[in-house]
Structure formats: structure tokens, C-alpha cells
Amino acid sequence: MPRTFTPKVVTANALLEGDVVYLTEDDRWTRNLSEAELITDEAIAEVRLLDASRRQSEIVGAYLVDMVAGDNGPEPTHFREDFRRTGPSNYFHGKQVEDLSRT
Amino acid sequence: MYRYNDFDTAFLAERNAQFRAQVARRIDGSLTEDEFRPLRLMNGLYLQLHAYMLRVAIPYGTLRSAQMRQLAMIADKWDKGYGHFTTRQNIQYNWPKLPDVPDILDALAEVELHAIQTSGNTIRNVTADHFAGAAADEIADPRPVAELLRQWSTDHPEFQFLPRKFKFAVTGSPNDRAVTRAHDIGVRMIRNAAGEPGYEVLVGGGLGRTPMIGKVIRDFLPKEDLLPYMEAIVSVYNTLGRRDNKYKARIKITVHENGIDTMREKVEARFAEIRPLFTGVDQQMLAGIEAQFAPPAFRNAPVTAYDEARKADPVFRAWADTNLALHRAEGYAIVTVSLKKHGDTPGDATSDQMRLLADLAEKYGHDELRISHEQNVILPHVHRSDLPAIHAALKAADLATANVGLISDIIACPGMDYCALATARSIPVAQEIAQRFEDLKLEHDIGPLKLKISGCINACGHHHVGHIGILGLDRAGVENYQITLGGDGTEEASLGERTGPGFAYDEITDAIERIVRAYLDLREDEDETFLMAYRRVGADPFKAALYPEDKAAKKEKAEAHA
Structure with missing residues (x-):
């Protein structure tokens, strides 16, 4: 039996601000994980990452990250990604306070 | 203190101009990230979990008040109004934006500071005794x-x-x-x-x-x-x-x-x-x-004000007993200002606090400040008669925590709240442990105890040389904290030994409390510190306190075989 593929999201940090961004289905970078494209096919995920990585003037360090489908879009499977989408736990800074609608 | 000469100033201006051009070329697309990364790292600019991070060198932890004020200005203008002092006596800004970094570096250069060689495979910021030039036990500065x-x-x-x-x-x-x-x-x-x-x-x-x-x-x-x-x-x-x-x-x-x-x-x-x-x-x-680096002109004056404040004010006395160290000059003291208020982030100072520390250094401390690798700020040369006024000012700025050298004076790396390399969080663990012992009102009874926390194996939090060390790891997708005991960073340096299996995020504070209670039970008297007791009895009594189930299981097994 082939191994099951955990769905993926393409994520990176924005070049200018350095904050966390996710790739949407229509090729935008969003600050809001719920708008990210959840990729369920391994081959497609690799191509999406390759294309995203070439957008050097927008982002830094694109990679594929495991996510699962939730009620409100993709949900992290690991605590590191949970912190990335929220911000630090010692101050109310970062994504948890920022306007996530800007792209 | 060392002041830049023309060579230093010109060198730094040239480096900053080069980096400004490099940033511009990265932003306009002429440089890829692979090309730019080594250039930004040479200038102390990292990309962390949520943002860029700029690490500014504070050579051997020594600052003038004007430099501290400029660090505060930078925190306000280009960051979120605070800075994080590190175990290499540096300061880190957690939220700079790439286009602003050249301006930040120019602002640093105005006060003879920079971020060169705070990263990369180079010789990093040279650290030194934070009591340099002041300590009574010193041979030379x-x-x-x-x-x-x-x-x-x-x-x-x-x-x-x-x-x-x-x-x-x-x-x-x-x-x-x-x-x-x-x-x-x-x-x-x-x-x-x-x-x-x-x-x-x-x-x-x-x-x-x-x-x-x-x-x-x-x-x-x-x-x-x-x-x-x-x-x-x-x-x-x-x-x-x-x-x-x-x-x-x-x-x-x-x-x-x-x-x-x-x-x-x-x-x-x-x-x-x-x-x-x-x-x-x-x-x-x-x-x-x-x-x-000639010593400042120390003054000869009565210390009556200090003696009277000690008698009159128990809060002042507790602070003086904990946060002062012996100075080489008569009538003087070294003041350690704790950046470890219970429940706060170890090593963080707001811009207001930085400015207050600068003011105090200027008014009472021969214009000198130090950053310790233990993530506190030091006023190295203070006349004892000025201590009551200093304490009052610190109290008003939330900087008068009397815990230097105690269990809540924790070294903690930024951990997974900021660091891209971290495998677990450090800061909230430090916050909770400090708050626990404050709530128990126990730390002054416990006495000298160095607790150090790292959020990954790279050990920026020096956990190996903590009397109690905590190492945060990722175990199958869950934060897990290993404990080491008996480490020591002094001239008698030793590495802590692992106690056994780690503890979950919500178990670690209880585990530390069990260790400390075991120590209080077994110490010979109040003069036997945690480290002395550990060296006398070894790890076993602490392991028994940490893993009561193991002990119970072993006993059961022994009885079954009896």
C-alpha cells in the first residue's frame, strides 16, 4: 500500500516584513492560514513549492508544511506551525494582533 | 571606556554603506536570498520564526548611558518598544523590518555600536566579567x-x-x-x-x-x-x-x-x-x-543614608542583600538590576526601563552600565549613599525585583516563541517557574540556585552549567523538557547530569518544585547551597523526588522477590 500523503501548505516569510505568509490557490501570499491552499496531491505540492520558491522578490525560505483540513481552512499538525500562525506566547505581538487581511 | 577613533568610525560607516546597498539590491531583486543571506548574517540580521531579528553587539557588556538611550530609541522607532538582552551580553530586536535595518545600523553607529560578527562562522562578541573594573576580588580589569x-x-x-x-x-x-x-x-x-x-x-x-x-x-x-x-x-x-x-x-x-x-x-x-x-x-x-579604562574618580563620603534605609525599610534591605555585590572602592557597591521580574520575560527591558537605567547611570553611576550574560543590567559603580534613591527609582519602573542569584533569576533563551532553531518554548517555562516560587514565597529560603533553560540542544540558555538545567525538546511533536542537575559555570565548572526521562510542558514546573523541596529536606543547614548539597549526596535523592512512580515500582518489585 502506498504511504498516505499528509496534505501540505506552502509557507514562507515575507521578504520585507519577515512575517509568516502562506500561498493561496490564486497565487497570492496571505498572512492568514485559513486562506491558504491545502494541497492534497504530492506531485502538485512539489510543483507549487518550486514555483513559489522562484518568487524571490516577495518571500524568503519557502517550504511545504504538514496541515490537515479543519472547519476554517488548513490546521497545523505541529506546535511550531501553530506558533508561526499565532505569534509569541509571552507578548500579544505578531499575527495574533495584526490585521490579517493585508496581503 | 573605549571611544572610537577615526579609523573605527570610518570603517563602520563604510560597512554600513555597503550593507545599505546590499539591502537595496536584495529588495530590487538583483540579489537572491542565497546570495544575500551570508551578507545579512555578517551584519547580525537573522530571519526568525515571526520576523527578522537584529543582534547588536555590546562589547564585553559595557554601555554608556548615551548608548543605552539610543538602544531605547531604536526599540521605539523600529521595533515594538523593547529589547532582549542575551547570554552573550548582546541585545536582540525581535521585530525589525528589512528596509529599516540600514537606518538602524546607522543609528547604532552614531553611538559607536554595530552588529558585525554577531553571527556567522567568525569570532563573535568578546564577553567579559560583568563586574569588570568594579569587583573587589579582581586582579585586573x-x-x-x-x-x-x-x-x-x-x-x-x-x-x-x-x-x-x-x-x-x-x-x-x-x-x-x-x-x-x-x-x-x-x-x-x-x-x-x-x-x-x-x-x-x-x-x-x-x-x-x-x-x-x-x-x-x-x-x-x-x-x-x-x-x-x-x-x-x-x-x-x-x-x-x-x-x-x-x-x-x-x-x-x-x-x-x-x-x-x-x-x-x-x-x-x-x-x-x-x-x-x-x-x-x-x-x-x-x-x-x-x-x-582608567577607573572613575570615586568619592569619599559617609554611607549613613544607606545604613538608615537598611534599618527603616525591609524591602530595601531585602533588595540590598540580594542585588548588591562587593565593590573594590570603599563606600561603593555594584548594583545588579534584575530583568527577571516574576512572571516576566527574562532579559527583556522596555524602552522606558532602558532610559531610566541610562538616567541612573548618568546621575549615580559614572555613566556606566553593564549587561551580564545572566541577562541582567548592572550599575557597576554606585556610592552606597545613593542606593536608597536608586532603589526608589527602580521600584517605580518595575525594576526592583530582589532575586539576583536566586531560583527566579533564570537564564532563558528566546526558545520557540522567537527562534527558528528552537525545538520547544523556554520563556513561558521560565515565567511559570519564577511565578511559582514567588507564590510559594520560597526563593529566599532556598538561597543561591542557578536555573537555566534552553529551547534546543544548541544551549544558548547555558542549561548544561545550570545548577538545575532544563532543555526543551520536540518529542514526537510534543514539547518535552529534560532536566540536568549539578552544572556549574564558575571556575569549578562542571556539566549537569541528566536525571532521566523528560517532562511535559504542563509538568515541568511541578518537577522543579519537587527537586527544590527534596533539596530543602536534605540540606544540612541553610548555608549548604543546592549545588553543595548535590555534590554531597549525588543525583539519587533528586531522582527519587522526580520519579516517585519508579521508586514505588522498584519497591514493589523488590518485595515480590523477597
């Missing part, structure tokens, strides 16, 4: 030596691409407050039998994934041989150090694999080659630097 090493190592053409990063620490006191034994090179200022000043040189110490205590490579190095000998060590490491595996690339592994005797032979051979090239200019420069 280590900062001129540290400054000479800084000037020699900054942009040294041979040492810009070492196998791995390289860290120096210098102490001028037999009581080692600079953790010299856990550095790539530790320099201890000593005197030989004839009373001549020189250095004991330690090499190959380090923490991280393979912790090692430094070994003596030269037990007495004459003062004038310092730079050629340092150059010989780094040069031997540069050729001998491994570049095939980054986890085996630090000099501690080079020393371990080749042996200290082989290392010494090679260093001495190289030293013999290069010694003649040092014509004495370095010693002239050192003499010039030493003159700039």
Missing part, C-alpha cells in the same frame, strides 16, 4: 584585553570563514563570572609566582550538543604574547577544524579528537612562526586602551 581582542578579531581577514563560530570570554578575577571554561577560548588574567601579569589560556570549552569543559593549553602566557598566541590558536583551528560536519566543527571537537597535547604542540609551533611578526604595536595599542 579584563575589558582592555577584551577590547584588544575585539579590534584584532573584527574583520580579521584570515578568520572570516572559520569552520564554525568562535567565542572568547575574559575574566580578570579568580571567581569566574564569565563562564570562561565553556568558551572556545577562555582567557583568565593571572599573576605568576614572580608577580608578573599574564594569562591562563583555556581552549575547547563549549556547550551545545556536545558540551565540553575547556582545557588549559597554556598555564602562563606573558602579557605581551597574548595576540600572537590567540592568533596561533585560531589559525591552527582554522586549518585543523572539521568542515565536513557542522556538528563536529567547533574547536571543542578539534581539541577532543586531536587531544590537548597535539593541539598545544601545533599551537606552539604556529606561535613560534608568527610571534616575530608582532613588533609591539599591539602592546602600544593595549596600553592606549588601558588608559581609556
